[in-house]
Amino acid sequence: MRVSAWGLVMANGSRQAAWEFFGTELKRRREDAGITQVELGARVFVSGGYIGQFEQAIRKPQLDVAQRIDEALQTDGFFERLWRKLIKEQRFAxxxxxxxxxxxxxxxxxxxxxxxxxxxxQTPAYARAIYFASNPLARDEYVEEMVGLRMxxxxxxxxxxxxxxxxxxxxxxxxxxxxxxxxxxxxxxxxxxxxxxxxxxxxxxxxxxxxxxxxxxxxxxxxxxxxxxxxxxxxxxxxxxxxxxxxxxxxxxxxxxxxxxxxxxxxxxxxxxxxxxxxxxxxxxx
Known part of the structure; x- marks a missing residue:
């Protein structure tokens, strides 16, 4: 799967599938560069085990790690852009x-x-009161969406x-x-x-x-x-x-x-x- 397939992943798959795409691309590009998980981990200041978990979509890297992966694998910002796309479309802050x-x-x-x-x-009513306390002018639809996510x-x-x-x-x-x-x-x-x-x-x-x-x-x-x-x-x-x-x-x-x-x-x-x-x-x- 190449970068051009990203749109299909987001259109037809779940968010987990999108992170699996991130992991698959990470593994492919790491192997193409002839670098082990341990070696890549040392370059981006995480353990080799963490790299393995990123590749399996068990854990999601933070932005600075994605940026260091781009530097280590010389991928011209690919993983940073992918990370930002996923974060932008996520449901939580x-x-x-x-x-x-x-x-x-x-x-x-x-x-x-x-x-x-x-x-x-939290109960729905308590969560709703919390959201209205910090967003007194918020639309009901927005608050109900946030309460639904919390529930x-x-x-x-x-x-x-x-x-x-x-x-x-x-x-x-x-x-x-x-x-x-x-x-x-x-x-x-x-x-x-x-x-x-x-x-x-x-x-x-x-x-x-x-x-x-x-x-x-x-x-x-x-x-x-x-x-x-x-x-x-x-x-x-x-x-x-x-x-x-x-x-x-x-x-x-x-x-x-x-x-x-x-x-x-x-x-x-x-x-x-x-x-x-x-x-x-x-x-x-x-």
Whole structure:
């Protein structure tokens, strides 16, 4: 398959097929250059195993890696252009797209949520309130599209092969009202149901715990069967994927400190249930 076939891939295939095209082209051009995966990896500052995963469309390279591949293989910007085409047509924001891809492959996810309920646990009404809070003039159609995408992600926890999912919620997530009281009550009840059905383990870090690591940053640790662990952190309209072993080790240590400061599973569930009851009373639904 040559570059001229790209249009057919996008017209007739899925996004995964398009990334497989990226991988096929990478393998073909690497082999034409007489370079092994290990040799190419050394030139673009990733492991040979990562090159193999790019070629199999298991992982997607970040832009700077695609640019270095072009330099190493002298492909005149081919892989950068292909990468930008895929990212432009993806459904998630650019800064989150890679994290969303990895999320589906993870065998374990540990998440720290200091301000809002993480996406995998959100209800449609809560997600809708979040979007309108940041886009008060947005069209209903746009918001519903965004909510639909978020709900697609939540299906991950319904799969039989779902990852082991730990969530640490700061108590502020329970106390800061998002949307009307009924929306908050429904959201917290959903978290309780998710915990009781053993799809996630959710712990609350109380106000009384005081200062703690990673205080204001949504942080996610993802583990995989056949790849090193990765950290995703998010700020205002930006996100970072980090896989340097030393950085991941430090973030893991910070997460363990947060977990040590959290309430027990039973106490956490009781606090979430009590908060949900309070919102139901405010909404007049009890």
């Amino acid at each position: 650019e800064y989150f797209a890679h994290a969303a891809e990895l999320e589906r492959l993870a065998t374990g996810i540990c998440e720290w949520a200091p301000a809002v309920v993480p996406g995998l646990l 697609e992600r939540t299906r991950l926890l319904k799969d039989a092969a779902r990852p082991v999912y730990w969530v640490l919620l700061h108590e502020a997530v329970l106390r800061v009202q998002v949307g009307p009281p009924a929306v908050m009550g429904e959201q917290l009840e959903h978290i309780v149901e998710t915990v009781r059905s053993r799809k996630a383990l959710v712990l609350v870090v109380p106000f009384a715990a005081g200062a703690h690591p990673q205080m204001g940053k949504l942080t996610r640790l993802m583990e995989f069967d056949d790849a090193p662990p990765t950290v995703y952190t998010e700020a205002v309209l930006s996100g970072n994927l980090l896989d340097d072993p030393a950085v991941v080790k430090r973030v893991r240590a910070d997460y363990d400190l947060l977990r040590a400061a959290a309430l027990t599973p039973d106490a956490s569930l009781a606090m979430i249930e009590a908060a949900a009851e309070g919102y139901r009373r405010c909404a007049g639904t009890t």
